Amino acid sequence: MPKPYDLPSLGDLACFEAAARNLSFKLASSELNVTPAAVSHRIKALEAELGQPLFTRHYRGVELTEAGALLFVSLQRGFETISDSVGRIRTRQDRSGVSVAATTAMSGLWLTPRLAAFWKAYPGVGISQIIQDSGMAQGVDLSIHYGDPDQETDETRVLFHDRILALGTPALAETQGLRDLDGLAEAPLIHTQSGANGWTDWAEWFSMLGRPAPRGPGFHVNNYLIALQAAEDHVGAVLGWEGLLGGALEAGRLVQLVPEAMASPAPFYLRIHGRASANARLFADWLADPG
Template sequence: MTRPYDFPSLTDLACFEAAARHLSFKRASSELNVTPAAVSHRIKALEIELGRQLFTRQYRSVELTESGALLFVSLQRGFESISETVAKIRSRHDRTGVSIAATTAMGGLLLTPRLATFWKSHPTIAISQFIQDGGPAQGVDLSIHYGDPDLTSDETRVWFRDRILALGSSQFAEAHSIQRISDLSRVPLIHTISGANAWTDWPEWLAAMDRPPPKGPGFYLNNYLISLKAAEDHIGAVLGWEGMVSEHLSSGRLVQLVPEAMESPYPFYVRIHGQASANAKLFADWLVGQDIRDTAV
């Protein structure tokens, strides 16, 4: 009987996808819990079946050939679609609950502190919170983002748009004699680089103040909560969304270094995914109605 789909062994394809994603047979073997030799063997078998070389082998690395890159893109699309479908099926066992994804920072600073208030008025609705710092949120009802809501085809709710302040510890401000905005061009600055959200960074903030790009040393971190902690530890100045870091300011853990502030170019918003339940939409409407500067939550 002829197979309806013309492709090689799924095991070989999964092995190739892992190796192509890591550009390393060794890291792929760790992910798949097999030996590097087994990965190499499966990929060699796949290359023989396809009649094309998929990797260019270097001394300590591998690179995708044109055929390999074409196959990798196709596999990623297919695997992402399968993953999203599986997640949707798994989430359908309880349509009364609400699942919501956010980065570590958004979850810790914006979402988690407000859940107890929601449960006081809706005690029967279960909330499942997922931390997703890397890629796009999948298999959930809702997700929180910072960016342009018009770039998604899903329904959205704009939550708030905030002022962005230059923040640091009082000890840091004193040690670097920070009094005016020009002083920020020479001091250590903390940059947050994240694949999940395009955080507004120092060059944009300074440009909004008609100031040149920073010239001082930079510290680059991929987690906004860690960036805030680094600022608390006097490592550098960090950008902060006024309402989002209100507790840091009220407690004195961070202070506003200069009076100038930038109006945020993007809002924080809630994305309502296609499979969202009625309770999920209820929660989204409730959440965007909360005052972001209300720390008594």
């Protein structure tokens, strides 16, 4: 029975790829845990089968011939495809479940409080939350972001797009005598600095309302949940999204300090990754429109 693929020994090809990538038989032998002589023997066997040299041998090393370069590029593409498939299989979870990545703040303030209602409607679907504050979202079905969904190549769902408010405790409002933007500009403000999310800052917020940057003392953190906790501890005022902080507002832990608000420049949205299962799409549709 003929072979389905007209290929030399896969072992010889793997040995050649390592030698070509390193441009060294010695480094390839170390990588493959064999002797340099074994690498040389396999490559000579491959060259004999192909009927032409793949390397030009020099005293201090080797160089790829034109045929060798052509074979190396082809092998790299093939191995990269295989590696990607193997990685997907290794990380593949039970496809009845759904994995969703979000920042600590988004998960704690918005996503987790909604899971009970989803499970009531769909009790058979398991949800795995992956906290990714770095901004990278890999190996998951879904991920939640703040920004421009049109920049994504994957399918997306807008979750909410609302107003950004100046928030603080009733005690802060009373002690600082906060009634208007002039007073807020002199009050202590909590600043969130994060490279993973393009959070709107106080200077931008005041600018959008036609005011100069605030002059009051600042408290700087790089985690939004810490910023909110500091606000609830009366440290200062914090910027907050209505859709994200509905629970804190309803409970009265934080209140709107001034009537002015800024329209959010970007929405929170859901990215549906290429590996998303049918249940992941079900969860995505439900999050975007829970009914």
